Amino acid sequence: MTPRVGSATLALVVLGLPFAGFLLLALVRPLRRSAPAAAAVSVAAVAGALVAAVAAFAGARDRAPLSSPSTTWSWIPADGGPMATVGVMVDELSLTMLVLVTLVSLMVQVYSWAYLADEPRPSLGRYYTYQSLFAFSMLGLVLSPTFIQMFVFWELVGLCSYLLIGFWYDRPAAARAAVKAFWITKLGDLGFVAGIVMLWASAGTFDFVELFRLAAAGGLAGDLSLIMFLVYLGAVGKSAQFPLHVWLPDAMEGPTPVSALIHAATMVTAGVFMVTRAFPLFQLVPDVLGLIAWVGAFTALLAASMACVENDIKRVLAYSTISQLGYMMAAAGAGAPSAGFAHLVAHGIFKALLFLGAGIVIHVFHTNDVFRMGGLRGHPWIWLPFLVATLALAGVWPLPGFFTKEAILAGVLEGHLRLPFLMLVVTAFLTAFYMFRVVFLAFFAHPHPGDRAHHAVPAPMDWVCRLLAALTVALGVGLALGGHHVEGPAWLPWLSLGLAGGGIALAWATYQRGLVDPDRMAGWLRPIDWGARRRYGLDGFFAALYRRVLLAFARLVGWVDRYLVDGVLNVLSAWTLRAGDRLRRLQTGLPQDYVYGVALGALVLFVLAQWRMR
Amino acid sequence: MPLGAYLALAAAVFAIGLFGVLTRRNAVGILLGIELMLNAVNINLVAFARFHADLGGMLFTLFTIAITVAEVAVGLAIVIVIFRVRRTVEADHLDLLRG
Numbered sequence: 001m002t003p004r005v006g007s008a009t010l011a012l013v014v015l016g017l018p019f020a021g022f023l024l025l026a027l028v029r030p031l032r033r034s035a036p037a038a039a040a041v042s043v044a045a046v047a048g049a050l051v052a053a054v055a056a057f058a059g060a061r062d063r064a065p066l067s068s069p070s071t072t073w074s075w076i077p078a079d080g081g082p083m084a085t086v087g088v089m090v091d092e093l094s095l096t097m098l099v100l101v102t103l104v105s106l107m108v109q110v111y112s113w114a115y116l117a118d119e120p121r122p123s124l125g126r127y128y129t130y131q132s133l134f135a136f137s138m139l140g141l142v143l144s145p146t147f148i149q150m151f152v153f154w155e156l157v158g159l160c161s162y163l164l165i166g167f168w169y170d171r172p173a174a175a176r177a178a179v180k181a182f183w184i185t186k187l188g189d190l191g192f193v194a195g196i197v198m199l200w201a202s203a204g205t206f207d208f209v210e211l212f213r214l215a216a217a218g219g220l221a222g223d224l225s226l227i228m229f230l231v232y233l234g235a236v237g238k239s240a241q242f243p244l245h246v247w248l249p250d251a252m253e254g255p256t257p258v259s260a261l262i263h264a265a266t267m268v269t270a271g272v273f274m275v276t277r278a279f280p281l282f283q284l285v286p287d288v289l290g291l292i293a294w295v296g297a298f299t300a301l302l303a304a305s306m307a308c309v310e311n312d313i314k315r316v317l318a319y320s321t322i323s324q325l326g327y328m329m330a331a332a333g334a335g336a337p338s339a340g341f342a343h344l345v346a347h348g349i350f351k352a353l354l355f356l357g358a359g360i361v362i363h364v365f366h367t368n369d370v371f372r373m374g375g376l377r378g379h380p381w382i383w384l385p386f387l388v389a390t391l392a393l394a395g396v397w398p399l400p401g402f403f404t405k406e407a408i409l410a411g412v413l414e415g416h417l418r419l420p421f422l423m424l425v426v427t428a429f430l431t432a433f434y435m436f437r438v439v440f441l442a443f444f445a446h447p448h449p450g451d452r453a454h455h456a457v458p459a460p461m462d463w464v465c466r467l468l469a470a471l472t473v474a475l476g477v478g479l480a481l482g483g484h485h486v487e488g489p490a491w492l493p494w495l496s497l498g499l500a501g502g503g504i505a506l507a508w509a510t511y512q513r514g515l516v517d518p519d520r521m522a523g524w525l526r527p528i529d530w531g532a533r534r535r536y537g538l539d540g541f542f543a544a545l546y547r548r549v550l551l552a553f554a555r556l557v558g559w560v561d562r563y564l565v566d567g568v569l570n571v572l573s574a575w576t577l578r579a580g581d582r583l584r585r586l587q588t589g590l591p592q593d594y595v596y597g598v599a600l601g602a603l604v605l606f607v608l609a610q611w612r613m614r
Numbered sequence: 615m616p617l618g619a620y621l622a623l624a625a626a627v628f629a630i631g632l633f634g635v636l637t638r639r640n641a642v643g644i645l646l647g648i649e650l651m652l653n654a655v656n657i658n659l660v661a662f663a664r665f666h667a668d669l670g671g672m673l674f675t676l677f678t679i680a681i682t683v684a685e686v687a688v689g690l691a692i693v694i695v696i697f698r699v700r701r702t703v704e705a706d707h708l709d710l711l712r713g
Contacts, residue, residue, distance in 0.1 A: 589712030592644070592705055596636050 007095070008071040010056035011088045014049045014098050015139050018105075021045030022132035025125065038125035042132045043109050049135070050102035057095045072145055072207070084206050089145035093341065097142035097273060100345050103471075104265035104352045105135040107464045111356050112257040114458035115363065127167060131261075134160035138266040142273060146206035147196045150277075154192070154234070154270060158185050161267045165254040177250040184247040184542070188237020195230030198222065199281075212280040225285045231278065232288060239271025239325045242299040246539050248322055249306075252314040256362060259314060260355030263321040264348040272328045272344050276337045283335070293333025293412065297420030297427075300326030302536065304430035308437070309522075309532045312368045313358050316438050320393060321351060323427055327408050330420055336411025343408055346400035346475060350392040353468040357386035360457050360465065361442055370438055375447025381462060383443040385469035390439050392472050394432035394500045397493075398480035399472060406496050413489070428496055432503025440511040620661035628654035641693045641703040645686065652682050 021041050025032045032038050072087030088094075109131055116124055137156035144150035159182075166178025200206055202222035203214050214220050235241070240248040248268065252259055262268060275282060275292065282289055300323045307319035324347050331340030360382055365373050376382050392399035395406070405428065412421045509515040522529040531537075627650055634647030656675045663671025697703050 584713040587711065587713030589709035590706060591708065592636055599632055599636070 007056045007059055007090045008088050010052045010059070011090050011094070011098065011143055013052040014056065014102065015088065015136065015143060017045040017049040017052070018042075018132045018136040018139065022129060022136055025129040025132060032125035032129055033122045035119075035121040035124035035128075038128040039109070039113050042128040043106065043113075045132060046102055046105045046109055046135050049139070050099070050106050053095070053098035053102045056090070057099050075149075084148045085146055086149050087145045088143040089208065090143070093273075093277060094142045096341075096345055097269075098139060100348045101135065101138050101142065101265045104261060104348060105131065105138075107352060107356070107468060108257045108261045110460050111260075111359070111464045112255070114460040115257055115359055116255060117458070123167075127164075127255075130160055130163045130167070134164065134261065134266055138270070141270055145208055147199065147208070147211075147278075148206040150274065151193060151196055154238070154274075155189065157267055157270055158182065158189070158238075161185075161251070161262055164258040164262070165251045167254055167258065171253065174253040177247075177253040181247040181251050184244050185237040188233045188235070188244055190233070191230040192234025192237075195227050195232075195234070198227045198230065202227065208277065211278075215280050215284055220281075220284070224281075225287055228278075228282055228285045228288045229291070232275065232282075232292060235271030235275050235329070236295070237271070238274075239268050239329065240299075240322045241271070241295050241326065241329060242302055243538055243541075245299060245303065245322045246535070246542055249315050249318045249535075252312070252318050256314065256355060256359035259318070260352045260359070263318070263355060264352035268321060268325055269344055269348060272325060272332065272340060275329065275332045276341045276344075279332065279337045282332070289333050289335065290417075291333070293330045293415065293417050293420050296326045296329030296331075296333055297412070297417070297423040298326070299323070300330065300427040301423040301430075302326075304427045304434065305528055305532045306535060307434040308430060309529060310434075311370055313361065313370050313373075313438055313442060314355070314368055316370070316434060317351070317354055317358060320354075320431065320435065323431060324351070324393070327405065327424060327427070330417075330424060331408040331411050334412040334415030334417055334420070336408065336414070339404065339407035339411045343401075343404035346392070346404045349468060349475065350389040350399075350401065350472045353385055353389040353465060353472060354393065356461065356465050356468065357382075357389060360461055361386070363457065363461070370441040373442040374445030376443040381466070382457065383439070385465040386443070387439060388469040388472055390435045392476065394435055394503060395428060395496050396500050397497060399476035400479055402476070402493075402496065402500075403479045406493055409496060410489075410492055413492070425495070425499060428499040429503045432500040433507050436504045436507035437511050440507055444512060617661060617665050620657060624654045624657040624661070626654075627651075627657065639704050639706060641696065641705055641708075642690075644705060645689045645693065648689070649682065649686065652678060652685075 021044070024041055025038050031041065071090070072085040074082030074084075075086045076083040109128070112127065112131070116127060119127070134157070137153050137160055141150055141153035141157055144153060162178050162182040165181050166175050168174045169178070196206070199211070202224075203211055203220055205211060205214075211220075237244045248263075251262060254262075282292070303319045303322035303326065307316050307323065310316045310319060324343070328340035328343050328347075331337065331343065361373060361376075362368055364376070364382065367373070388399070392401040395401045409421065409424060409428075412424060506516070510518055510521065534540075631647045631650030631652075631654060634650060635644050636647075638644050638647060656678055659671040659675045659678070663669065663675075693703055696708065700707065702708075
């Protein structure tokens with residue numbers, strides 16, 4: 001048994017445990033209806049998966065990569081070899097993702113037990129069933145050795161996020177948000193599936209390793225730019241890039257732990273992961289890479305500007321996720337996918353912490369509005385983890401965000417993308433500003449008189465946040481001590497620290513000290529403020545697209561069906577009815593008429609027989 | 615007399631009978647027409663038996679007469695039942711099978 005098979009087996013265990021949990025919960029009704037048992041099954045499955053993932057990660061870390069890192073089985077048999085294979089691809093990328101996904105899933109599931117304690121038991125069981133399926137889908141996605149398997153899990157991830165965003169399906173806003181998330185991502189997936197099929201037509205295989213080999217040998221025929229652009233469209237939808245980012249803020253209608261899961265480890269990271277995984281293919285098409293970088297940087301800036309005017313704490317975090325996804329995509333587009341991937345992992349941990357911390361604040365104040373919070377200075381265990389994550393997101397040394405963001409900036413600068421670099425620099429400043437705006441308003445502002453805040457936080461929520469904060473610090477310190485060196489100009493670390501410090505200082509001066517009047521600041525930046533508050537009209541654009549174009553087309557199709565297709569059938573049936581009515585009159589019911597007919601018929605036969613004989 | 619004369623007589627009787635069946639309004643009249651048509655057949659049978667010296671035709675005629683009797687009995691019984699139910703034996707009014 002070679003070591004590689006060992007880690008492949010472990011990867012299968014990681015994949016199998018959540019699936020077994022899901023099957024158990026989906027098929028055994030009493031288990032699902034009783035919340036504690038369902039939660040126990042789901043948490044145990046994902047905890048086991050985490051242990052196996054860590055074991056696989058630790059076991060594979062120091063071994064040299066093998067030539068074919070995937071274990072596959074044939075799936076669609078055909079003449080001359082199977083058309084598609086399924087299997088697990090075990091390399092550093094997927095092993096890192098395994099640890100991240102199982103870790104965040106476990107944290108979220110433990111946290112949910114306390115956060116959703118007021119839910120009715122059957123729906124909590126349903127929640128844990130979805131959670132297990134979600135973990136399984138994402139794990140399957142990161143382990144995919146082929147595009148086609150990735151697409152299957154990609155769609156499963158989309159389905160699970162639809163189910164979880166719409167978990168409170170009796171709220172119209174949640175149901176709408178779920179449908180919106182589903183359809184907007186499907187818009188990108190159309191491109192993705194078309195790209196995969198065209199890639200197959202050109203290369204004859206879905207397998208990543210085969211494709212990379214072909215790509216390196218220059219053996220890929222066809223219009224690769226178009227193909228990779230279509231594949232990238234899938235990532236645009238999934239990873240909420242401009243202009244398909246509109247679903248992510250609305251997805252905040254789901255329970256807060258679900259937002260943490262979607263933003264940190266599953267769903268939105270899928271797009272970045274796919275681009276990283278398929279990077280050897282993207283490398284062949286510089287124009288698409290440039291597009292990825294530009295769109296990423298623009299998305300980062302756009303989302304950051306919208307985050308600055310948002311009052312809903314979860315929506316601020318949602319925009320910050322979009323913004324950070326823009327960073328990751330920009331890194332990949334600039335030719336530094338490993339920097340983007342490192343940011344993905346670091347961001348996964350501290351963004352989960354941010355959302356779970358926000359969940360605690362929402363739990364305390366029973367509102368999402370940051371202007372109605374405050375007065376938590378005396379409760380350090382509520383604000384400290386959130387502050388750690390905020391510092392990490394703002395990019396303060398020695399937290400992980402500092403190192404990964406710096407790596408991205410260095411990568412973009414190295415790719416000679418001046419304007420995207422500038423956009424990302426401005427975004428870094430804005431990130432620090434809007435995140436500390438939330439911190440100052442939600443935690444350190446003066447308490448509102450008449451607030452009925454409950455400062456008792458359930459133990460699981462508290463401990464999960466402390467653990468994630470400790471992990472964030474440990475990761476950052478590890479990176480700092482591990483001699484994490486970024487190739488880049490010497491002024492870059494000082495620039496990013498200065499940006500973070502400047503943003504924090506501005507937020508402090510504005511929202512804590514009151515030295516700067518936010519309204520006057522908005523007045524100076526009137527057009528941006530005006531646009532950002534209206535989300536730059538993009539939501540309206542998509543709504544209009546839906547109402548004007550899609551519904552109009554649907555009405556046209558409906559008209560054709562109702563009046564042309566149905567019309568032909570209706571005319572046919574009407575004629576049949578009328579002909580039957582006419583023919584009916586032949587039957588007079590008078591016996592003599594029938595006898596007359598018989599006699600006439602006999603006569604005709606007789607005459608015919610005579611005539612034939614002659 | 616030649617065979618043709620018998621056959622002509624039979625054809626005439628048959629035609630008269632058919633005419634009666636088709637035109638009579640009264641159900642009893644229709645039954646009479648049917649009797650005429652059957653007897654035209656009998657004339658044919660007897661005539662051919664005679665000219666071909668074959669007793670089979672005679673035998674058939676005896677059968678036909680017996681069956682005709684039964685038929686008339688049943689037919690008249692039906693007519694009586696119809697009269698009891700519908701209070702009429704006019705053929706024009708017996709149109710329950712009309713489409």
